[in-house]
Amino acid sequence: ANSLATVTITGAGGQIGYALLFRIASGQLLGPDTAVRLRLLEIPQGLRSAEGAALELQDSAFPLLQSVDVTDDAASAFDGANVGLLVGSRPRGPGMERGDLLAANGAIFAPQGAAINAGAADDVRIVVVGNPANTNASIASAHAPDVPCERFTALTRLDHNRALGQLSEALHTPVSQLRDVSIWGNHSATQFPDIAHATAGGRPVVELLEEQLGADAAREWIRDVFIPRVAKRGAEIIEVRGSSSVASAANATIDHVSDWVSGTTHGWTSAALPSDGSYGVPEGLVSSFPVESIDGQWRIVQGLELDAFARERIDASVAELIEEREAVRTLGLLG
Ligand code: NAI
Incomplete structure (x- = not known):
């Protein structure tokens, strides 16, 4: 590999996280010339699941995978991040009012935006997957005033x-x-x-x-x-x-x-x-x-x-x- 990138995945212990991690580690995200450092961000109740995925990543012996860190601390997860996949969110549950939904996501994406602002690499690229994805991207971007807003995208x-x-x-x-x-x-x-x-x-x-x-x-x-x-x-x-x-x-x-x-x-x-x-x-x-x-x-x-x-x-x-x-x-x- 000629280069090294840090990829941070939030909600990494969840279902989409599990489907993402192995493809990223195999080189399908950034190509065969880029080694990858993975950072798995979870909330405390999701840590064990993310740790389990990290064990399986180790057992896959991917040549491009340089390291895997599991954490519930957004600041360390986004430190030096080149790519951020923001998957973990609070989707609408039964009977949930829109205001509650947006408030719950604000509590997730505002601090993550601030952590990206504080520590991510200059070339950081963010894609928000967690719903409501477009608005979650706006919230994160609003809390990252030093990162050009076009680096915050949402998945369609x-x-x-x-x-x-x-x-x-x-x-x-x-x-x-x-x-x-x-x-x-x-x-x-x-x-x-x-x-x-x-x-x-x-x-x-x-x-x-x-x-x-x-x-x-x-x-x-x-x-x-x-x-x-x-x-x-x-x-x-x-x-x-x-x-x-x-x-x-x-x-x-x-x-x-x-x-x-x-x-x-x-x-x-x-x-x-x-x-x-x-x-x-x-x-x-x-x-x-x-x-x-x-x-x-x-x-x-x-x-x-x-x-x-x-x-x-x-x-x-x-x-x-x-x-x-x-x-x-x-x-x-x-x-
Ligand atoms: P999941 O429930 O299996 O996983 C979500 C994970 O996020 C859980 O492990 C949870 O502990 C974690 N999490 C929650 N809050 C967090 C936080 N503050 N920081 C870090 N991790 C946190 O859900 P799944 O299936 O992986 O889906 C994730 C999201 O993706 C959902 O919001 C879903 O609606 C959305 N989605 C978006 C699509 C799109 O096209 N944009 C398509 C499919 C799903």
């Missing part, structure tokens, strides 16, 4: 990959032939999976669907089948599997970071990042966009035409994000 790559999977099935086309699908807005049921600019084997996906189904049926399929199926896929997985998405979430997290570091090569992908005002999304709001990764930085794809339907769907999801931000601001969580 799983939604993006789910959209590719659905299109691949509908068009009988391998995923490798598909390009330029977009996820806009919040990682929630209001997200807008957009295929207006997508192509399959170089041909517009919408055209192919129209050929296959007829124009009206194609429009209905997009609106009534494709979009809700992607947006509610998490619930479908829970219903069928009896447990939430884990391996696919870990896979998407790996895709997000490896594209961020190494660049996108097959058209664009999707990620939630602080808006620069593009497409009328208020500046600073952490919202999903079509993005390319160039020279280690995400760039929002510019100049896409949005029809009235797209505009309405994006505005609805952005409105939800603004509401979440205002609720968090009221709780004093934005510093």
